Amino acid sequence: MMKKIMLVLMLTALILAPVINFGINYMDEPPPEIHTSINNYYVYTPENFPPENYSSEEDETTSPPEIIIPPLPEPIHITLESLLFYNPSMESGRLELPVVGATGWAATYIPLLRLPYLPVTVNEAPENTYNDDLQEHEYNEQLDEYYERSETYDELDEVLSIDYEQFDEEYTESEYDTYDTPSAIIETLPPGTAFVILDTHNEWWNVQLPHGATGWVISSMCFINLPDVIPSIVYNISNAHFSLLRSSGFDIPNISGHMLYNAWAFNERLGRQEFIVPALYHTSHRLFAAQQAALRQGDTIVVYEVFRPHATQQSTVSNLQYLIRQNEIVEAALNTPPWSPNWFISHGTSNHQRGAAIDASLARVTQYELRFTGDFAYRHITGFTMHHMPTAMHELHPSAATFTGPRTNIPADTMTEGALLLQRYFTQAGFNPLASEWWHFDDPIGISIARGHNMLGNFNTETIYSVIPATYYYDYDYWQDHS
Numbered sequence: 001m002m003k004k005i006m007l008v009l010m011l012t013a014l015i016l017a018p019v020i021n022f023g024i025n026y027m028d029e030p031p032p033e034i035h036t037s038i039n040n041y042y043v044y045t046p047e048n049f050p051p052e053n054y055s056s057e058e059d060e061t062t063s064p065p066e067i068i069i070p071p072l073p074e075p076i077h078i079t080l081e082s083l084l085f086y087n088p089s090m091e092s093g094r095l096e097l098p099v100v101g102a103t104g105w106a107a108t109y110i111p112l113l114r115l116p117y118l119p120v121t122v123n124e125a126p127e128n129t130y131n132d133d134l135q136e137h138e139y140n141e142q143l144d145e146y147y148e149r150s151e152t153y154d155e156l157d158e159v160l161s162i163d164y165e166q167f168d169e170e171y172t173e174s175e176y177d178t179y180d181t182p183s184a185i186i187e188t189l190p191p192g193t194a195f196v197i198l199d200t201h202n203e204w205w206n207v208q209l210p211h212g213a214t215g216w217v218i219s220s221m222c223f224i225n226l227p228d229v230i231p232s233i234v235y236n237i238s239n240a241h242f243s244l245l246r247s248s249g250f251d252i253p254n255i256s257g258h259m260l261y262n263a264w265a266f267n268e269r270l271g272r273q274e275f276i277v278p279a280l281y282h283t284s285h286r287l288f289a290a291q292q293a294a295l296r297q298g299d300t301i302v303v304y305e306v307f308r309p310h311a312t313q314q315s316t317v318s319n320l321q322y323l324i325r326q327n328e329i330v331e332a333a334l335n336t337p338p339w340s341p342n343w344f345i346s347h348g349t350s351n352h353q354r355g356a357a358i359d360a361s362l363a364r365v366t367q368y369e370l371r372f373t374g375d376f377a378y379r380h381i382t383g384f385t386m387h388h389m390p391t392a393m394h395e396l397h398p399s400a401a402t403f404t405g406p407r408t409n410i411p412a413d414t415m416t417e418g419a420l421l422l423q424r425y426f427t428q429a430g431f432n433p434l435a436s437e438w439w440h441f442d443d444p445i446g447i448s449i450a451r452g453h454n455m456l457g458n459f460n461t462e463t464i465y466s467v468i469p470a471t472y473y474y475d476y477d478y479w480q481d482h483s
Contacts, residue, residue, distance in 0.1 A: 094285050094288060094289075095229040095230060095284065095285065095288050096229060096230050096231060096232055096288065096378050096379075097228065097229050097230075097231060097269075097373065097376050097378055097469060098229075098376065098469040099197050099200050099205070099224065099229060100197055100198065100199060100200060100469050101196065101197065101228070101269060101374075101466060101467045101468060101469040102196070102197050102224055102225055102228035102229055102269070102466055103194060103195070103196060103197075103224070103225040103228060103276075103464040103465050103466045104194070104195055104196075104197055104205065104207065104217075104219075104222045104223060104224050104225070104281075105191075105192055105193060105194050105195070105222060105223040105224075105278055105459075105461055106189040106190065106191055106192065106193040106195075106217070106221070106222060106223075107191060107221055107222055107223050107280060107354075107355060107450065107453070107455045108191050108221055108453045108454055108455045108456075109188055109189065109190060109191060110188070110189050110217055110218065110221045110222070111185045111186075111187075111188055111189075111217075112185065112186045112187050112188070112189055112207075112209075112213065112215035112216070112217060113184055113185060113186065113215050113216045113217070114184050114185075114186060114215060114216070115184065115216060116201065116204040116216045186213060186215045187213065187215075189209075189217070190459075191455070191456070191457075191458060191459050192458075192459025192460065192461065193209065194209075194210065194461065194463055194464070194465060195207040195208055195209050195210075195217075195465065196208050196465040196466065196467060197224075198214065200219075203218055203219050203220060204216050204217070204218060204219065205217050205218075205219050205222065210465065219281045220281060220282060220449055221449075221453050222280075222281055223278035223279060223280060223281065223307065223355050223461070224278070224279060224281050224284050225276060225277060225278060225464055225466060226277040226278075226279050226284060226287065226303070226306065227267060227270060227274045227275065227276075227277055228267070228269055228270075228464075228466045229284060229288075230284065230287060230288050230291055231270060231371075231378045231379075231380060232291060232295060232300065232368075232378060232379040232380070232381060233287075233291050233300065233301050233302075233303055233381075234300055234301070234302045234303070234363065234381050234384065235274065235275040235277055235302075235303050236275075236302055236303070236304055237263050237264075237275040237276075237277060237303070237304065237305055238304050238305065238393065238394070239259075239260040239261065239304075239305055239308065239312065240259060240260070240261055240262065240263035240264060240275060240276075241259050241264065242257055242258075242259065243255050243256055243257060243258050243259070243260050243394070244256070244304070244392065244393045244394040244395075245316060245394045245396065246392070246394065246395055246396065247320065247323060247324075247330045247333070247334065247344075247395070247396040247397060248327075248329050248330045248333045248334075248396075248397050249395075249397075250323060250327055250329070250330055252316070252319050252320050252323050253319050253322060253323060254315070254319050255315070255316055255319050255320070260312045260315070260316075261308075261309055261312050261460055261462075262460070262462045263275050263276040263277070263461065263462065264276065265462070265463065265464055267464060267466055268466055268467055268468070269373055269466035269467055269468055269469070270371075270373060270466075271373070276461055276462070276463075276464055277303065277306050277307070278306065278307040278355055278461045279306045279307065279355045279356075279358075280354065280355035280356045280443070280446045280449065280450060280455075282356075282443065282445055282446045282449055283306075283355060283356045283358070283443040283446040286429045286430045286431060286443050286446070287301070287303075287358060287429070289428075289429035289430070290425045290426050290428070290429035290431065291425075293425045293428060293429065294362065294425045295365070295379070298364060298365055299362055299363065299364055299365065299387075299421070299425075300362075300363050300364075300365050300381050300384060301360050301361075301362060301422075301425070302360060302361045302362065302363050302384075302386070303358060303359070303360050304359045304360060304361065304393055304394070304439065305352065305358075305359040306352065306355060306357070306358055306359070307352060307353070307355045307457065307461065308350065308352035308353060308457070309353070309457055309458075309459065309460050310349065310353050310456055310457040310458045311458075311460075313345075313346070313349075313350055313352065313353060313457075316345060317345055317346075317347050320341070320344075320345055320396070321341075324341060333397055333398060334396065334397075334398075336398045338405040338406055339398050339401070339406075339436060343406065343435070343436035344396040344397075344436055344437065345396065349456050349457065351442050351443075351447055351450075352457070353455070353456055353457025353458075354446070354447060354450030354451070354455045354457065355446070355450065355455070355457070356442060356443040356446030356447045356449075356450050357440060357441065357442050357443070358426070358431070358440070358441045358443075359393070359394070359437075359439045359440055360422065360426075360439055360441065361386060361387070361389060361393060361422065361439060362386075362387045362389075362418055362419075362421060362422040362425070363384035363385060363386045363387060364384060364385045364386075364387065365381055365383070365384050366383040366384055366385060367381075367382045367383030367384075368380060368381045368382055368383070369382055373468050373469060374468040374469045375469070376469055387416075387417075387418025387419075387421065387422070388416050388417070388418050389416055389418055389419050389422075389438060389439075390412070390414040390415055390416055390419055390438050391414070391438070393439055394439070398436075399414045400414075400436065400437050400438055400439075401414065401435065401436050401437070401438070402415065402419075402423065402433045402434065402435055402436070402437065402438050403433075403435045405435065406435045406436070408435075415438065419438045422438070422439075423438070426441040427441075430443065430444075430445070431443055431444075432444055
């Protein structure tokens with residue numbers, strides 16, 4: 001009897017063994033990872049960003065894969081005419097989507113005007129320049145006549161800085177256009193004031209504020225929300241969800257891993273949650289040119305930061321200084337000749353506060369979708385692999401340097417093929433690389449504009465009012481619902 005029982009147990013064990021083994025093997029398998037290492041790349045989708053950019057101890061001893069850089073087209077020369085958005089219903093100008101319907105912000109104190117300020121000589125002034133009873137077609141014809149006599153880009157900026165009180169003393173109201181007077185100013189917009197763009201004409205935007213007021217602003221003194229006009233770029237504003245800022249592999253207290261400001265909201269124009277990414281309007285066109293060059297070669301720019309609020313900048317500076325005082329390794333690294341801590345974080349107003357600096361990496365596009373907003377189609381990147389870069393993003397260390405020193409254009413030994421390709425896309429679009437950070441690129445003309453208008457970035461941009469380009473409208477109730 002006992003032998004029969006033992007035989008039955010042995011047969012049962014033999015029958016169940018494969019099932020038991022299968023179960024054990026299944027349970028021992030690790031869960032699927034979001035970031036899979038393939039050929040020294042991290043593979044992930046925009047909805048699942050890794051907490052850090054490409055970096056690991058194993059990668060330090062593994063040479064990056066060979067990347068063949070295809071030749072790029074001739075450098076893109078951007079003129080004033082190429083920056084203008086002439087007809088939002090027919091074309092998107094030098095951006096992927098129309099400016100109309102996008103969110104913008106006042107980058108400094110700017111006047112909101114009843115009509116565009118277009119100076120004319122006294123003897124050229126028409127008898128009726130602004131009349132509420134004027135028929136619409138006459139009004140438009142009169143505006144077109146004035147647009148033909150508009151001054152150049154730089155002269156318009158000078159006009160907006162005019163001393164209106166002194167101007168009023170020199171001329172009587174009957175001698176010049178009524179909208180050349182202080183009474184033509186509806187209100188002065190403080191820095192950071194958000195609005196939706198209703199219409200454009202040359203350098204001017206017709207905008208609507210959250211409380212319903214409408215008027216004209218000069219675009220050169222404004223920021224624009226980049227995802228509204230260049231949606232093909234992959235946006236991962238790390239400081240707005242999980243700051244990657246570190247130094248020599250050490251966390252910066254109160255900075256690393258923290259959300260430093262809020263820049264994430266539902267974008268009605270794109271129909272999805274997206275980062276809020278303000279940039280100087282001039283800078284947006286140069287970034288567009290860089291992205292188009294990347295897309296032509298099967299790449300995409302991945303933007304990690306553009307505008308950084310002044311308060312965030314100062315907090316980063318103070319906490320990094322604390323880390324330097326407490327950590328000899330960090331102190332020694334950031335003071336390695338020819339570098340100093342100032343090369344890795346600006347102690348004053350940085351170009352990020354001016355909306356004229358881009359922190360970016362580069363990825364290879366593996367998948368994209370064609371999406372629509374209103375009557376306009378755009379490319380939405382849904383899959384990509386990151387190019388190999390010298391360091392992790394925002395690793396403040398000499399190994400992140402672009403060049404061997406501040407006053408040379410000799411590439412640093414740590415620069416990878418991916419970093420050199422990223423640099424080529426940006427420099428051919430008119431950006432200047434920062435010598436100490438492979439990811440940082442400055443728009444020199446944008447910086448000049450920002451400095452001339454005292455743009456300091458003393459504000460946050462947490463709300464957007466973007467709408468579908470074909471369905472923008474003057475609607476006070478809309479603003480009440482979105483405020």
